[in-house]
Amino acid sequence: MIKQLIPQEYCLKCSGCCRFNKEDSVWSPCLLDEEIISFIDKDGFPALSVSSDKRLHLVANPQGEGFICPLLDAKENKCRAYQMRPFECQLYPFLICLRGKKVHLTVDLNCPYVKENLNSFELKEYINYLTDYLNLPKQRKLLLENPQILQAYEEVLYIMELDLTKE
Numbered sequence: 140m141i142k143q144l145i146p147q148e149y150c151l152k153c154s155g156c157c158r159f160n161k162e163d164s165v166w167s168p169c170l171l172d173e174e175i176i177s178f179i180d181k182d183g184f185p186a187l188s189v190s191s192d193k194r195l196h197l198v199a200n201p202q203g204e205g206f207i208c209p210l211l212d213a214k215e216n217k218c219r220a221y222q223m224r225p226f227e228c229q230l231y232p233f234l235i236c237l238r239g240k241k242v243h244l245t246v247d248l249n250c251p252y253v254k255e256n257l258n259s260f261e262l263k264e265y266i267n268y269l270t271d272y273l274n275l276p277k278q279r280k281l282l283l284e285n286p287q288i289l290q291a292y293e294e295v296l297y298i299m300e301l302d303l304t305k306e
């Protein structure tokens with residue numbers, strides 16, 4: 140599990156995550172290959188299916204417009220899979236972003252915590268932690284073997300380039 144930065148109370152109050160405007164949103168949760176195996180047909184989860192680009196198929200939002208992740212308990216605003224949520228969800232509001240052939244660590248400025256703490260010591264410390272973590276050989280291998288999670292997100296703040304190929 141990736142160490143978390145954002146205090147739980149921010150996430151529980153915010154209705155941004157896990158909800159999407161479009162059924163095929165680039166922001167919808169994309170799974171690592173090993174996660175597809177562990178998520179599908181897991182006892183206690185709703186029926187899940189994965190698209191050809193390895194994303195969880197979203198479901199219509201029962202409380203309004205748009206779509207939600209099938210693992211979101213919209214009433215409680217909680218993830219049903221929190222303890223084993225996908226790598227991409229653990230990483231959020233940080234995102235691995237592809238620009239041409241370059242891989243960048245970026246952050247979503249729509250996250251209220253990030254917006255309020257952009258220049259804080261805590262955020263800078265966390266970015267140091269995250270870049271060290273993502274530069275571990277094991278994590279670089281994981282990203283190289285799961286290119287589906289390298290996506291061209293728009294309107295994110297560039298933090299730094301990640302070199303996945305270095306020895």
Ligand code: SF4
Binds near residue numbers: 157168208209219
């Ligand atoms: S798996 Fe959990 S954290 Fe990830 S999008 Fe779905 S509900 Fe949100």
